[in-house]
Amino acid sequence: MNGVKVYDKVDGLWVPHINLQLFAGNTYYIDYATGLDTNRGTDTNPGGPWKHCPGDPIAAGNAGATILLPGDTIIFRGGITYYGAIVCYWPGTSGNVITYDGNSAETWGSGRAVIDPPANYFFNINGQNYITIKYLEMTGSSHTTNWNDSGIYSLSANSYITIRDC
Numbered sequence: 001m002n003g004v005k006v007y008d009k010v011d012g013l014w015v016p017h018i019n020l021q022l023f024a025g026n027t028y029y030i031d032y033a034t035g036l037d038t039n040r041g042t043d044t045n046p047g048g049p050w051k052h053c054p055g056d057p058i059a060a061g062n063a064g065a066t067i068l069l070p071g072d073t074i075i076f077r078g079g080i081t082y083y084g085a086i087v088c089y090w091p092g093t094s095g096n097v098i099t100y101d102g103n104s105a106e107t108w109g110s111g112r113a114v115i116d117p118p119a120n121y122f123f124n125i126n127g128q129n130y131i132t133i134k135y136l137e138m139t140g141s142s143h144t145t146n147w148n149d150s151g152i153y154s155l156s157a158n159s160y161i162t163i164r165d166c
Contacts, residue, residue, distance in 0.1 A: 025071040025096075028054070029108070032082045037061035044108050049077065053100070056084040070096035076136065078102070078109030085117035085124070092130030097160070102136035104165065116140035121153040125161060132162040 028041045035049035038061040052059035053074055054066040070093040092098040102113035114137045115122050122138045125131050138151055
């Protein structure tokens with residue numbers, strides 16, 4: 001793409017296209033009760049939060065198309081149960097972890113978010129590094145006695161995984 005420039009038309013003017021997702025450190029919001037995967041995902045206002053987390057196999061729209069980058073944070077609305085399972089497809093880096101937060105600041109919703117997955121895991125972190133999972137209540141699910149049933153699943157080597165206040 002050497003020499004190719006992409007422009008967007010904004011208020012009748014053509015301006016250079018900037019893909020904000022190229023900049024790490026985005027915060028995304030998940031509200032299973034009222035969010036929509038076609039929303040922006042970047043704020044808590046109406047039309048803001050997603051229903052599904054990026055990495056959830058049934059996420060669609062913007063939530064399904066989003067690639068998490070090192071430094072990104074996913075905040076689940078407190079007091080809301082998330083009925084999904086999350087595959088961590090993307091690693092963080094040293095100093096820029098990817099964080100899954102169940103409302104630890106208690107500023108969005110009431111108390112902790114809850115994850116109750118339909119699958120045999122809450123999070124699949126298989127082979128990923130620099131992931132933090134914090135302040136989530138993980139409950140329920142219809143686990144069997146299969147060898148691979150687990151709350152947080154990983155079959156291969158991981159480094160720098162933090163699970164805190166869960």
